[in-house]
Amino acid sequence: MNESNQIIRLVYASIATFKPYSKMNSKDDSMVKANEYIANIIEISRNENVKNQIVGVLFYGNGYFFQCLEGTQSSVEKLYAKLLKDSRHTDLKILTTHAIDKQGFSGWELKFATINPEIRSFLKNHDMASFNPYQFDPTMTDTLVEILQNV
Numbered sequence: 439m440n441e442s443n444q445i446i447r448l449v450y451a452s453i454a455t456f457k458p459y460s461k462m463n464s465k466d467d468s469m470v471k472a473n474e475y476i477a478n479i480i481e482i483s484r485n486e487n488v489k490n491q492i493v494g495v496l497f498y499g500n501g502y503f504f505q506c507l508e509g510t511q512s513s514v515e516k517l518y519a520k521l522l523k524d525s526r527h528t529d530l531k532i533l534t535t536h537a538i539d540k541q542g543f544s545g546w547e548l549k550f551a552t553i554n555p556e557i558r559s560f561l562k563n564h565d566m567a568s569f570n571p572y573q574f575d576p577t578m579t580d581t582l583v584e585i586l587q588n589v
C-alpha cells in the first residue's frame with residue numbers, strides 16, 4: 439500500500455482561544471459566543487470530513503480541545519496543516535499518531551463530546567482534578583479515545 443493511503447489516527451490537544459464555559463460570566467454574552475464558535479467548527483468540519491473521508495471525535499472541556507482524526511495519512515496531514523493555522527485554537531500538540539487497521543469512529547464524520555460521568559471517572563482514576571490533555575501520556579490518550587468511541 440502506498441504510504442499516503444495508509445489509514446492513520448492522529449490525536450492532538452489544543453487550547454480554545456475563546457473563553458471556556460466555566461470561566462464565563464452569565465452577565466456577558468461569551469457563553470453564547472463559545473457555543474456559536476463550537477457549532478460553527480462542527481458544522482464546517484462535518485461537511486469537510488465527509489468530502490475528505492475523515493472520521494473522528496472532538497472533545498471540548500475546561501477550555502481545551504482534544505481531537506482524534508482518522509483517515510488516510512495524506513488527508514489527515516493536510517487537515518492538521520489547516521488546523522495549525524486556525525486562530526480559534528492555539529498551542530496544538532500531537533499526543534499520538536499511528537497507523538490503524540480499523541477506524542474507531544467509522545460512521546462519525548465528527549462526533550462531539552463534552553464532560554460526562556465516564557470522563558470524570560477517567561480523570562479521577564488518573565488523579566486529575568480537571569481536564570488537561572497536555573498532561574496525558576500515550577496510554578491515557580488511547581484510553582480516552584476508547585471512552586469517546588463508546589459514549
Ligand SMILES: Cc1cc2nc3c(=O)[nH]c(=O)nc-3n(C[C@H](O)[C@H](O)[C@H](O)COP(=O)(O)O)c2cc1C
Binds near residue numbers: 479482496526
Ligand atoms: C478545534 C477545531 C477542530 C476542527 N476540526 C476540523 C475537522 O475535523 N475537519 C475540518 O475539515 N476542519 C476542522 N476544523 C476547521 C479547520 O481549521 C478549517 O477552518 C476548515 O477545515 C475549513 O478550512 P478551509 O476553509 O481552509 O478549507 C477545526 C477547527 C478547530 C478550531
